Amino acid sequence: xxxxVLLFAGLRERFRRSKMDIEVPPGxxxxxxxxxxxxxxxxxxxxxxxxxxAVNQNHVSKDVVLSEGDELxxxxxxxxx
Amino acid sequence: xxxxVLLFAGLRERFRRSKMDIEVPPGxxxxxxxxxxxxxxxxxxxxxxxxxxAVNQNHVSKDVVLSEGDELxxxxxxxxx
Amino acid sequence: xxIHIAITQEAIDLNREISSSFHGSCCGAYxxxxxxxxxxxxxxxxxxxxxxxxxxxxxxxLDKIFSEAQKEWGIHEGRLIHRVGYLKKGEVSLxxxxxxxxxxxxxxxxxxxxxxxxxxxxxxxxxxxxxxxQEWISCHHGHG
Amino acid sequence: xxIHIAITQEAIDLNREISSSFHGSCCGAYxxxxxxxxxxxxxxxxxxxxxxxxxxxxxxxLDKIFSEAQKEWGIHEGRLIHRVGYLKKGEVSLxxxxxxxxxxxxxxxxxxxxxxxxxxxxxxxxxxxxxxxQEWISCHHGHG
Numbered sequence: 001x002x003x004x005v006l007l008f009a010g011l012r013e014r015f016r017r018s019k020m021d022i023e024v025p026p027g028x029x030x031x032x033x034x035x036x037x038x039x040x041x042x043x044x045x046x047x048x049x050x051x052x053x054a055v056n057q058n059h060v061s062k063d064v065v066l067s068e069g070d071e072l073x074x075x076x077x078x079x080x081x
Numbered sequence: 082x083x084x085x086v087l088l089f090a091g092l093r094e095r096f097r098r099s100k101m102d103i104e105v106p107p108g109x110x111x112x113x114x115x116x117x118x119x120x121x122x123x124x125x126x127x128x129x130x131x132x133x134x135a136v137n138q139n140h141v142s143k144d145v146v147l148s149e150g151d152e153l154x155x156x157x158x159x160x161x162x
Numbered sequence: 163x164x165i166h167i168a169i170t171q172e173a174i175d176l177n178r179e180i181s182s183s184f185h186g187s188c189c190g191a192y193x194x195x196x197x198x199x200x201x202x203x204x205x206x207x208x209x210x211x212x213x214x215x216x217x218x219x220x221x222x223x224l225d226k227i228f229s230e231a232q233k234e235w236g237i238h239e240g241r242l243i244h245r246v247g248y249l250k251k252g253e254v255s256l257x258x259x260x261x262x263x264x265x266x267x268x269x270x271x272x273x274x275x276x277x278x279x280x281x282x283x284x285x286x287x288x289x290x291x292x293x294x295x296q297e298w299i300s301c302h303h304g305h306g
Numbered sequence: 307x308x309i310h311i312a313i314t315q316e317a318i319d320l321n322r323e324i325s326s327s328f329h330g331s332c333c334g335a336y337x338x339x340x341x342x343x344x345x346x347x348x349x350x351x352x353x354x355x356x357x358x359x360x361x362x363x364x365x366x367x368l369d370k371i372f373s374e375a376q377k378e379w380g381i382h383e384g385r386l387i388h389r390v391g392y393l394k395k396g397e398v399s400l401x402x403x404x405x406x407x408x409x410x411x412x413x414x415x416x417x418x419x420x421x422x423x424x425x426x427x428x429x430x431x432x433x434x435x436x437x438x439x440q441e442w443i444s445c446h447h448g449h450g
Contacts, residue, residue: 008358009432009442054363057363057366073363075428078430079431079443080364080423080429080431081265089216091286138218138219156284157298158300159280159283159284159285159300160280160285161213161286162409176328177324180320184340188344188346189344190344191342194340195409196335196336197334199331252330265341269416273413276409
């Protein structure tokens with residue numbers, strides 16, 4: 001199934017894009033997406049640790065199962081104001 | 082000796098003036114002034130209880146001795162803002 | 163520290179006060195407060211408030227209060243203007259502005275200045291009610 | 307409760323924000339805050355900050371934050387505008403205004419909104435230093 005991954009700030013710079021449209025197996029969880037986008041397992045682990053996630057603009061835990069067409073936002077530590 | 086007494090808010094209304102120039106005996110204290118301006122001893126006591134005092138724009142305790150030409154302000158409970 | 167204190171009979175112009183208090187990139191935090199004559203106080207309809215002030219002493223006391231705030235929180239600038247005379251409901255009676263590098267200090271100082279003003283500064287207010295009567299208010303019934 | 311939330315690329319006009327947030331005699335207390343790009347952060351000279359935002363989610367989250375503040379302190383009106391894009395030092399990044407019958411509630415709500423914004427709202431900033439380098443800031447190094 002197809003999902004969109006939104007990237008911001010340092011993550012956007014690291015991956016040199018603000019959005020990735022990727023295909024993942026049906027039943028994939030948020031956590032599993034990190035394995036698909038990271039360059040290696042070490043990076044996937046590090047990203048998992050310090051990134052919050054939102055699906056369709058709602059915060060979710062990383063064991064949530066994704067659905068076709070979901071918009072997954074990877075949210076590095078915030079700092080508005 | 083001569084002193085000025087400044088009256089504000091409810092006190093100004095009660096005495097129908099904002100300033101009294103009065104003569105008091107040399108060595109008079111702030112507390113004693115209440116006896117001179119009140120209509121009766123009961124009023125003097127009540128005023129003493131709920132009024133703060135400043136001499137020449139500095140807060141003072143009521144046993145302070147006054148000097149010729151002092152400006153004594155009687156300050157009812159404040160409420161700015 | 164720059165301190166601007168004024169007691170005025172004239173209407174307080176919020177835009178002018180904000181513009182005057184805003185400048186410089188030394189400070190990350192600007193906190194402002196305006197107190198307004200409310201149409202209601204403790205269940206009574208208010209039409210206006212008469213403010214009275216012992217001006218010379220009020221200014222001295224406000225100066226002290228800002229110095230205390232500066233010592234405690236290191237604010238860069240403080241501005242306070244209090245209107246006196248008769249104000250209709252909806253009019254601004256008080257404007258306070260505080261500037262500081264970080265927001266926590268600005269908020270603490272701003273609240274301190276207003277709290278102390280209500281406790282220590284020789285300012286009085288008499289409320290006029292729609293029902294026709296009037297009443298001197300002490301700070302324990304404060305509206306702001 | 308009226309809530310106005312905006313994310314904008316354009317310069318924040320303080321006078322316009324103040325004027326828009328001021329009205330009515332239902333409220334005795336108006337509290338405002340502006341956050342400004344400081345010329346210095348943790349010992350480094352800052353020339354500017356680039357703000358980035360996940361706008362749709364930021365607005366949702368800010369809406370929730372104001373609702374929480376309303377529930378807790380009964381504020382009458384809330385207004386927040388956050389600028390995004392590149393801001394030079396001295397420019398306003400954030401304006402927040404809160405209106406309530408009494409000042410304590412206004413101050414508590416105002417501080418809550420800003421604290422929560424810094425913790426929960428998907429906004430990021432990258433500081434540009436005079437020395438030439440840049441750095442993404444997380445809220446633990448927050449400047450406001």
